[in-house]
Amino acid sequence: MFFRLLPWEYGIRNLFRRPLRSGLTLLALTTVTLMVLVVVGFVRGLERSLAVSGDPRTVIVFSLGMGENLEYSSIPMGTTDLLAASTQGIQERYGRKYASPELYLGTKVRLSQDSPESLGLVRGLLPAALLVHRQVEIISGQWPQAGEVLVGRLAATKLGIAKQQLAVGSTLWFEGRSWRVCGTFSAGSGTFESELWCRLDDLQQTLKRQDLSLVAMTLGPTADFQDLNLFCKERIDLELQAIRQTDYFATLRKDYAPVRWLAWLVVSLIAGAGVFVGLNTMYGSVVGRIRELATLQTIGFSRRAAILSVVQEGTILAMTGALIASVIAYGLANGAAVRFTMGAFELQIDSLTLLIGNGIALCLGAGGALPPAMKIFRLSVVDGLKAV
Amino acid sequence: MPVIEVRDVTKQFMKGSETITPLRDANLEIERGEFVSLMGASGTGKSTLLNLIASIDRPTSGTIVVNGTDITRLSRSKLANWRAANIGYVFQTHNLVPVLTAYENIELPLLLLPLNRAERRKRVEIALGAVDLLDRANHYPRQLSGGQEQRVGIARAIVADPTVVVADEPTGDLDETTSSQILDLLQRLNRELGTTFLMVTHDPDAAAIAGRRLRLEQGRLVEVADHVPVPAALEVR
Numbered sequence A: 001m002f003f004r005l006l007p008w009e010y011g012i013r014n015l016f017r018r019p020l021r022s023g024l025t026l027l028a029l030t031t032v033t034l035m036v037l038v039v040v041g042f043v044r045g046l047e048r049s050l051a052v053s054g055d056p057r058t059v060i061v062f063s064l065g066m067g068e069n070l071e072y073s074s075i076p077m078g079t080t081d082l083l084a085a086s087t088q089g090i091q092e093r094y095g096r097k098y099a100s101p102e103l104y105l106g107t108k109v110r111l112s113q114d115s116p117e118s119l120g121l122v123r124g125l126l127p128a129a130l131l132v133h134r135q136v137e138i139i140s141g142q143w144p145q146a147g148e149v150l151v152g153r154l155a156a157t158k159l160g161i162a163k164q165q166l167a168v169g170s171t172l173w174f175e176g177r178s179w180r181v182c183g184t185f186s187a188g189s190g191t192f193e194s195e196l197w198c199r200l201d202d203l204q205q206t207l208k209r210q211d212l213s214l215v216a217m218t219l220g221p222t223a224d225f226q227d228l229n230l231f232c233k234e235r236i237d238l239e240l241q242a243i244r245q246t247d248y249f250a251t252l253r254k255d256y257a258p259v260r261w262l263a264w265l266v267v268s269l270i271a272g273a274g275v276f277v278g279l280n281t282m283y284g285s286v287v288g289r290i291r292e293l294a295t296l297q298t299i300g301f302s303r304r305a306a307i308l309s310v311v312q313e314g315t316i317l318a319m320t321g322a323l324i325a326s327v328i329a330y331g332l333a334n335g336a337a338v339r340f341t342m343g344a345f346e347l348q349i350d351s352l353t354l355l356i357g358n359g360i361a362l363c364l365g366a367g368g369a370l371p372p373a374m375k376i377f378r379l380s381v382v383d384g385l386k387a388v
Numbered sequence B: 001m002p003v004i005e006v007r008d009v010t011k012q013f014m015k016g017s018e019t020i021t022p023l024r025d026a027n028l029e030i031e032r033g034e035f036v037s038l039m040g041a042s043g044t045g046k047s048t049l050l051n052l053i054a055s056i057d058r059p060t061s062g063t064i065v066v067n068g069t070d071i072t073r074l075s076r077s078k079l080a081n082w083r084a085a086n087i088g089y090v091f092q093t094h095n096l097v098p099v100l101t102a103y104e105n106i107e108l109p110l111l112l113l114p115l116n117r118a119e120r121r122k123r124v125e126i127a128l129g130a131v132d133l134l135d136r137a138n139h140y141p142r143q144l145s146g147g148q149e150q151r152v153g154i155a156r157a158i159v160a161d162p163t164v165v166v167a168d169e170p171t172g173d174l175d176e177t178t179s180s181q182i183l184d185l186l187q188r189l190n191r192e193l194g195t196t197f198l199m200v201t202h203d204p205d206a207a208a209i210a211g212r213r214l215r216l217e218q219g220r221l222v223e224v225a226d227h228v229p230v231p232a233a234l235e236v237r
Helices: A008-015 A019-053 A079-086 A155-159 A200-207 A225-234 A245-255 A257-287 A290-299 A303-333 A351-378 A381-386 B046-053 B076-086 B102-112 B117-130 B146-158 B176-193
Strands: A058-063 A099-110 A118-125 A137-141 A148-152 A171-174 A177-186 A195-199 A214-218 A240-244 A337-340 A343-346 B004-015 B018-030 B035-039 B061-066 B087-090 B164-168 B196-200 B212-217 B220-224
Touching (some): A019 A245, A019 A257, A019 A303, A019 A337, A019 A351, A058 A225, A058 A245, A079 A099, A079 A225, A099 A200, A118 A155, A118 A200, A148 A155, A155 A337, A177 A195, A240 A245, A245 A257, A257 A303, A257 A351, A290 A351, A290 B076, A290 B102, A303 A351, A303 B076, B004 B046, B018 B046, B018 B212, B018 B220, B046 B061, B046 B164, B046 B196, B076 B087, B076 B102, B102 B117, B102 B146, B117 B146, B146 B164, B146 B176, B176 B196
Parallel strands (some): A118 A195, A148 A177, B035 B196, B035 B212, B087 B164, B164 B196
Antiparallel strands (some): A058 A214, A058 A240, A099 A118, A099 A171, A148 A195, A337 A343, B004 B018, B004 B061, B212 B220
């Protein structure tokens, strides 16, 4: 049923009635919302990193029974030519097939021989890799020559070092030799961005290996993945398996589900703490104003109007905190690089993250104010007028 | 036709395991434009009757008809709307909203009526003028004296031109001089506006300004004769 609301100014000015209390609550709600935004930004960044890494037209062929551990995969060097010759419909341009033989490993990387080491992801490739991994773009420097390495945009984060330490011309140490940084590449925020890319032959010589980890191939519009899949299954002797790149990263996303759940649990715990902050403030606010709220009801304002006014106060406080937190999160946390086992990714404070963060803040404000507001419902107007 | 008709009203409530009956079969009729004072010792049910007529409390039995409406039959939400249009309430402790100015406090009842901003402004200014506080319109309650606060409270009670103004010990919180000014004001407003006033007081001097005086004794209303002084012992809290 229609009812008249209390004046908007009433709710606003009530927030300034106890400035210290309101200020502290605002600080707490801002912190809570900021933490929620960062955690949601973490989840969104991780998911996006894995989601954009796959190309639906690209297929990865690697050793049978390796699960998704490409580092342990070992296939003969000749597999690329064999697959290219045996599979119909591989994308081709000027007679060059979109097939990229790759050697991939996780190894200890250092800035110099005596500096602390950290785990880096190294991939040896041919220039054909740029045909297959279409999202990759060299943003500075050039394709590596012998003894050179092209570093991903987030490789420094993965290695736990400053970005400047991987500037073009600087030196890295891994697998017992030094490598000169020859350039930087981006990969549309995909997982490749945390890798170090060098020439395939260079890496094979360094590792004294002649095999590959995988072959990545881009299928043409008329090609059928099942043909390649069937080929791998029929040629038992080759011990190969094929998987679409998107499916491969979808599997990885599933593996990170516990991380996501943990993150949401953290969001719930933080939000729970925020509700108590709101409850505490609004209880204080309502208890000190019982007679005033009863007076407003005596004048003719309905209980619902009084309750809504209290909820409005909590909501205004929470949304102010959310606005401040959103500005801070967008300004400081958006794009901040985070290291994880698969590489590195950037926190993503995008519209959805802001929507979730602000939605939770709205619930904190309204949810925190509702139980104290219901106190008005339980008390008769006459008893309210007698309240001290 | 009386503007207020209280018929066989009984009010009971529980205090622990004890049943308290402040009003027992009370009957009262007040004509439009009357100024009625209601006296009685503490706990005799004066404020209870006032609150029942103001529709912020409900009787255990009996009916109360105000301005032709049986308010005992109205739902809570309908009562709130009805109250906004028909009742002005003057409190002992002024009960102004501290975060609103005198103007905004007085404007509150008008927000419940279908009036535009200009109409509200006009009415608030008239009410402020009636209580001689036009120069204090933008002051907050903390910037006003006790007497000024009560005048704002009175202006808030009359601004919507209600059928009845009820006043619960309106001078109970004020010094003698200010009390006298407030009583004069109430009397003048009753005379000039023609609004019905029902005032609860334990002060015989305050009660004397009313055209008709009633006393509550053992839950029943008794008319006080014009020249019979109220026994002081009964009135002392």
